[in-house]
Amino acid sequence: xxxxxxxxxxxxxxxxxxxxxxxxxxxxxxxxxxxxxxxxxxxxxxxxxxxxxxxxxxxxxxxxxxxxxxxxxxxxxxxxxxxxxxxxxxxxxxxxxxxxxxxxxxxxxxxxxxxxxxxxxxxxxxxxxxxxxxxxxxxxxxxxxxxxxxxxxxxxxxxxxxxxxxxxxxxxxxxxxxxxxxxxxxxxxxxxxxxxxxxxxxxxxxxxxxxxxxxxxxxxxxxxxxxxxxxxxxxxxxxxxxxxxxxxxxxxxxxxxxxxxxxxxxxxxxxxxxxxxxxxxxxxxxxxxxxxxxxxxxxxxxxxxxxxxxxxxxxxxxxxxxxxxxxxxxxxxxxxxxxxxxxxxxxxxxxxxxxxxxxxxxxxxxxxxxxxxxxxxxxx
Amino acid sequence: xxxxxxxxxxxxxxxxxxxxxxxxxxxxxxxxxxxxxxxxxxxxxxxxxxxxxxxxxxxxxxxxxxxxxxxxxxxxxxxxxxxxxxxxxxxxxxxxxxxxxxxxxxxxxxxxxxxxxxxxxxxxxxxxxxxxxxxxxxxxxxxxxxxxxxxxxxxxxxxxxxxxxxxxxxxxxxxxxxxxxxxxxxxxxxxxxxxxxxxxxxxxxxxxxxxxxxxxxxxxxxxxxxxxxxxxxxxxxxxxxxxxxxxxxxxxxxxxxxxxxxxxxxxxxxxxxxxxxxxxxxxxxxxxxxxxxxxxxxxxxxxxxxxxxxxxxxxxxxxxxxxxxxxxxxxxxxxxxxxxxxxxxxxxxxxxxxxxxxxxxxxxxxxxxxxxxxxxxxxx
Numbered sequence: 117x118x119x120x121x122x123x124x125x126x127x128x129x130x131x132x133x134x135x136x137x138x139x140x141x142x143x144x145x146x147x148x149x150x151x152x153x154x155x156x157x158x159x160x161x162x163x164x165x166x167x168x169x170x171x172x173x174x175x176x177x178x179x180x181x182x183x184x185x186x187x188x189x190x191x192x193x194x195x196x197x198x199x200x201x202x203x204x205x206x207x208x209x210x211x212x213x214x215x216x217x218x219x220x221x222x223x224x225x226x227x228x229x230x231x232x233x234x235x236x237x238x239x240x241x242x243x244x245x246x247x248x249x250x251x252x253x254x255x256x257x258x259x260x261x262x263x264x265x266x267x268x269x270x271x272x273x274x275x276x277x278x279x280x281x282x283x284x285x286x287x288x289x290x291x292x293x294x295x296x297x298x299x300x301x302x303x304x305x306x307x308x309x310x311x312x313x314x315x316x317x318x319x320x321x322x323x324x325x326x327x328x329x330x331x332x333x334x335x336x337x338x339x340x341x342x343x344x345x346x347x348x349x350x351x352x353x354x355x356x357x358x359x360x361x362x363x364x365x366x367x368x369x370x371x372x373x374x375x376x377x378x379x380x381x382x383x384x385x386x387x388x389x390x391x392x393x394x395x396x397x398x399x400x401x402x403x404x405x406x407x408x409x410x411x412x413x414x415x416x417x418x419x420x421x422x423x424x425x426x427x428x429x430x431x432x433x434x435x436x437x438x439x440x441x442x443x444x445x446x447x448x449x450x451x452x453x454x455x456x457x458x459x460x461x462x463x464x465x466x467x468x469x470x471x472x473x474x475x476x477x478x479x480x481x482x483x484x485x486x487x488x489x490x491x492x493x494x495x496x
Numbered sequence: 497x498x499x500x501x502x503x504x505x506x507x508x509x510x511x512x513x514x515x516x517x518x519x520x521x522x523x524x525x526x527x528x529x530x531x532x533x534x535x536x537x538x539x540x541x542x543x544x545x546x547x548x549x550x551x552x553x554x555x556x557x558x559x560x561x562x563x564x565x566x567x568x569x570x571x572x573x574x575x576x577x578x579x580x581x582x583x584x585x586x587x588x589x590x591x592x593x594x595x596x597x598x599x600x601x602x603x604x605x606x607x608x609x610x611x612x613x614x615x616x617x618x619x620x621x622x623x624x625x626x627x628x629x630x631x632x633x634x635x636x637x638x639x640x641x642x643x644x645x646x647x648x649x650x651x652x653x654x655x656x657x658x659x660x661x662x663x664x665x666x667x668x669x670x671x672x673x674x675x676x677x678x679x680x681x682x683x684x685x686x687x688x689x690x691x692x693x694x695x696x697x698x699x700x701x702x703x704x705x706x707x708x709x710x711x712x713x714x715x716x717x718x719x720x721x722x723x724x725x726x727x728x729x730x731x732x733x734x735x736x737x738x739x740x741x742x743x744x745x746x747x748x749x750x751x752x753x754x755x756x757x758x759x760x761x762x763x764x765x766x767x768x769x770x771x772x773x774x775x776x777x778x779x780x781x782x783x784x785x786x787x788x789x790x791x792x793x794x795x796x797x798x799x800x801x802x803x804x805x806x807x808x809x810x811x812x813x814x815x816x817x818x819x820x821x822x823x824x825x826x827x828x829x830x831x832x833x834x835x836x837x838x839x840x841x842x843x844x845x846x847x848x849x850x851x852x853x854x855x856x857x858x859x860x861x862x863x864x865x866x867x868x869x870x871x872x873x874x875x876x
Contacts, residue, residue, distance in 0.1 A: 192796040379791050401791030408788045411759050411781030414803025416572040421801040423794025 134166040140472075141245035142479055145197060145205040147189025152480055155187060155210060157472040160202040162249050169249035170221045170256070172234065176268040177214030177243040178460075179482035179490040182427075186212070187483075193427050195240035209242030212427075215259070215268040216248065225253050233259050235271050235441070237434055239427045244479065246467055246494065257441050262448045265457040268491060269303065273456070274444035275437065276426045277307035280397050281315065282443075283436075284422075285372045289316050292368040294343070296320040296389045297375035298351070298382045299402060301332060303456055303489060306340050307444075308375060310453045313341035320344050320364070320371070322351045322386060340454070351385040361389065373397065380405025392417045399424040459489050466495045514546040520852075521625035522859055525577060525585040527569025532860055535567060535590060537852040540582040542629050549629035550601045550636070552614065556648040557594030557623040558840075559862035559870040561780075562807075566592070567863075573807050575620035589622025592807075595639070595648040596628065605633050613639050615651050615821070617814055619807045624859065626847055626874065637821050642828045645837040648871060649683065653836070654824035655817065656806045657687035660777050661695065662823075663816075664802075665752045669696050672748040674723070676700040676769045677755035678731070678762045679782060681712060683836055683869055686720050687824075688755060690833045693721035700724050700744070700751070702731045702766060720834070731765040741769065753777065760785025772797045779804040839869050846875045 139162050144154045162169075185191035187210060197206035218232045228234065234256040241255075242248060250256060259267045266274070287293050295312055297305050300321030312319045321342045323332055333345035344364050350356045365371065371391045376383040377400030387396050387409050396419065398407055413419045430437040447453045463478050470478070482490035519542050524534045542549075565571035567590060577586035598612045608614065614636040621635075622628060630636060639647045646654070667673050675692055677685050680701030692699045701722045703712055713725035724744050730736045745751065751771045756763040757780030767776050767789050776799065778787055793799045810817040827833045843858050850858070862870035 192792075384786070398791055398794040400795075406764070406788050406790045407794060408786050409801070410786045411778055411803075412572075414778040414787060414801065415780075415805045416803070416808075418803050418805070418808065421789070421794065423791075423796070423798050425795045425798070428796075428798065 136162045136164060136166060136169070136171055136249065137247055138162075139245055139247040140467075140475070141201065141209045141242065142211070142475070143201060143203065143207045143209050144187060145203065145207040147187065149188050151184060151187045151483055152476075155476065155479070157475050158201060158203065158207075159472075162247065163200050164249050164251075166220050167222055169251055170225060170228070170253065171219040172216035172248045172250060173219050173496065174243065174245055174248065174494050175215045175217055175233070176264050176491055176493045177211050178269050178272070179211075179479070179492065180213065180272060181486055182272075183211055183213075183244075184483055184486060186210070193239055195242060208240075209245050209248075211243035211245070212236075212239040212241060213268065213271050214241070214243030215264060216243075216256075219247075221253075228253050228256065228258060233267060235259055235267065237437060238430055244492070257438055259441070259445060262445055263455050263457060264493065265460050265491065266448050266455050269456055269460075270441060270444055270448075272426060273303045273307055274448075274453075275430075275440045276399060276424065277304050277311055278440050278444050278447075279426065279429060279436075280373075280375055280399065280424055281308055281311045281317070284395055284397065287315060287317055287372070288370070291316060291318070292366065292370055294318045294320055294365060294369055294371045295373040295375060296322070296371055296386045298322045298348075298378045298386050299400070300336060300342065300345055302377060303459060304377065304399070305375070306336070306456075306459075307453055309336065309340045309342045311447065314447065314452045318343040318369075320346065320389070322346055322348055322382065325349050348382060348385075352381060357385075357388065375399065376407065377402055378405075379403045379407055381408070384408050384410070387413055387419060387421070390417065390419050392419070394419050396421045397424040398422070399426075456489070460491045461485075461488055463490060463492045464495055465492050468496070516542045516544060516546060516549070516551055516629065517627060518542075519625055519627040520847075520855070521581065521622065522590045522855070523581060523583065523587045524567060524590060525583065525587040527567065529568050531564060531567045531863055532856075535856065535859065537855050538581060538583065538587075539852075542627065543580050544629050544631075546600050547602055549631060550605060550608070550633065551599040552596035552628045552630060553599050553876065554623065554625055554628065554874050555595045555597055555613070556644050556871055556873045557591050558649050558652070559859070559872065560593065560652060561866055562652075563591055563593075563624075564863055564866060566590070573619055575622060588620075589625050589628075591623035591625070592616075592619040592621060593648065593651050594621070594623030595644060596623075596636075599627075601633075608633050608636065608638060613647060615639055615647065617817060618810055624872070637818055639821070639825060642825055643835050643837060644873065645840050645871065646828050646835050649836055649840075650821060650824055650828075652806060653683045653687055654828075654833075655810075655820045656779060656804065657684050657691055658820050658824050658827075659806065659809060659816075660753075660755055660779065660804055661688055661691045661697070664775055664777065667695060667697055667752070668750070671696060671698070672746065672750055674698045674700055674745060674749055674751045675753040675755060676702070676751055676766045678702045678728075678758040678766050679780070680716060680722065680725055682757060683839060684757065684779070685755070686716070686836075686839075687833055689716065689720045689722045691827065693723075694827065694832045698723040698749075700726065700769070702726055702728055702762065705729050728762060728765075732761060737768065755779065756787065757782055758785075759783045759787055761788070764788050764790070767793055767799060767801070770797065770799050772799070774799050776801045777804040778802070836869070840871045841865075841868055843870060843872045844875055845872050848876070
């Protein structure tokens with residue numbers, strides 16, 4: 117269908133107001149903790165025309181916890197609900213991130229051509245859909261030379277990891293600089309590890325206690341380049357902190373950054389490992405426990421505790437978002453970061469064959485396993 | 497005795513190596529949670545001479561929680577234990593803050609004269625004593641034109657309040673800028689309130705629930721200039737936060753700073769009142785509960801949580817400490833800050849008549865009421 121559409125729309129740019137192909141989107145008009153109650157598959161004729169809008173067909177979209185929180189109505193960033201999709205009630209299309217292919221584009225567009233792969237510059241784009249349109253090429257970032265899994269996740273995971281490592285700390289390349297992070301096996305943590313290694317920064321990664329701890333630790337150390345992997349038990353042990361850790365870190369170590377996506381005791385314990393004036397960045401709260409830090413760490417160790425949200429950063433500084441994506445793409449291309457492909461569960465949406473019920477079922481399967489790394493890949 | 501000593505030492509500066517008067521100090525050589533076990537009254541001949549050292553006689557010293565924590569051995573900043581006081585074991589003199597009068601001074605001292613009132617520039621000076629000596633005028637700050645209670649507390653309370661209000665936030669004088677603080681009746685909070693008022697910054701002060709809440713609130717508002725005083729119950733109520741607080745703050749309010757000396761729920765609830773990008777400074781932890789902040793405040797509201805410790809600031813930047821003291825002294829002199837006198841419990845140490853047991857008893861009475869505002873005033 118791709119080539120049919122491409123031909124159709126590119127060949128009609130001289131004529132007036134060619135209709136766009138019908139789109140199928142996962143939409144919602146209200147919120148509920150039970151997302152299956154509000155999410156619907158909806159087919160409609162997109163507004164606009166091939167002469168006025170960039171037409172994008174969707175190649176893949178991840179199902180991120182933030183997408184689900186948005187459907188639940190508990191996420192602070194959300195798309196406006198509109199009447200653009202031939203619905204009765206104002207509605208929004210689900211999904212923030214995804215990878216698209218440019219199908220056709222108005223004559224004024226300068227830096228894109230049909231067949232280019234692009235991701236949205238900002239959140240709330242509405243990516244859970246077969247087709248989307250876009251009014252300005254400035255809202256898109258072109259991605260070249262990386263696989264589909266990398267490209268579709270780069271806007272969240274890659275950018276989060278890159279900006280946290282690069283935008284807050286003045287690193288000293290002498291080899292004594294460390295960062296500590298919890299959730300050491302998460303997608304973001306793995307990218308952090310690889311970016312840090314490339315910069316000569318050592319990483320102490322904390323992972324949950326598990327039967328195959330040794331295997332997981334070895335994988336993170338050998339494959340991803342983590343300097344040292346420890347368990348949450350070790351993270352919390354006073355003796356480990358006083359006796360063992362100093363030997364791991366070395367005499368001149370500076371633990372300048374702690375990356376927290378867990379909260380609760382886990383973050384208390386990584387913050388304790390910071391050197392004076394160290395910074396903790398919180399970018400997630402998987403344990404649903406708050407960030408709890410002893411008063412003395414603030415007063416006597418002068419640690420600082422901040423938040424990190426790539427969505428807000430991108431909104432505040434779109435130019436830096438573009439630069440970040442380019443830098444991360446380069447790291448993937450140079451082999452410094454491994455494709456996330458093997459960690460991702462692929463849910464295939466056969467656009468020409470899957471029924472509406474099938475699509476809904478597919479997406480709900482992704483939603484059901486919140487923590488897992490699910491990606492819907494569209495087969496055209 | 498003051499005039500006798502002044503005459504004796506000033507008149508002898510031409511002669512060689514005049515002996516200094518005997519000093520009586522509260523000293524310790526070890527630490528214990530029960531401070532009465534380790535604190536001793538000790539009389540000795542100070543090292544040095546009137547020709548080499550600035551001789552100071554003590555006028556007053558506050559008994560601060562940090563002094564007690566130091567004796568307990570749980571405070572990160574501590575004086576070196578030395579053999580300078582004719583003791584068997586290396587010992588330190590208790591006390592960090594105090595007000596002294598210059599008795600005599602070597603000929604090279606430029607900016608001080610006998611009779612001047614001075615405070616130590618840095619912590620760990622050892623102030624719980626009748627006399628102290630000092631090798632360099634650079635270790636002292638001259639204080640003029642404020643009463644004894646103000647002068648003896650300015651280095652902790654006044655400087656803490658001044659630097660927290662002035663050194664972290666870019667305030668907008670339009671009248672919409674707020675700070676929120678817990679422990680609204682504390683010495684530091686009262687000074688914060690007055691300094692903020694003088695700068696046109698509005699203050700929301702949280703005080704513990706109490707029977708005479710209305711009276712306390714009225715006093716803070718009318719006498720000290722707090723814009724609004726609320727109780728800890730109100731601080732924690734969701735409805736109050738959503739319905740009542742916006743009316744108090746006004747439509748364009750920016751709550752830029754939260755000052756926390758309590759921890760636990762109290763700090764969670766003042767942090768919730770911060771505007772996006774707001775800063776919480778923690779400078780105490782009276783509740784002994786850690787600083788607990790919801791993950792979402794960091795990620796979505798991008799609040800920042802830092803510590804404040806005047807001791808570390810003074811060490812890092814002594815020049816700023818001098819400037820701060822000068823600025824606070826000016827505010828007191830200009831009537832912008834009320835003397836803390838009425839809040840302070842005076843413990844009188846009659847230097848010529850009180851026995852060693854009496855001195856120890858006096859100081860232990862101050863130590864026993866940790867939270868209270870005790871000051872030992874020496875009667876010469």
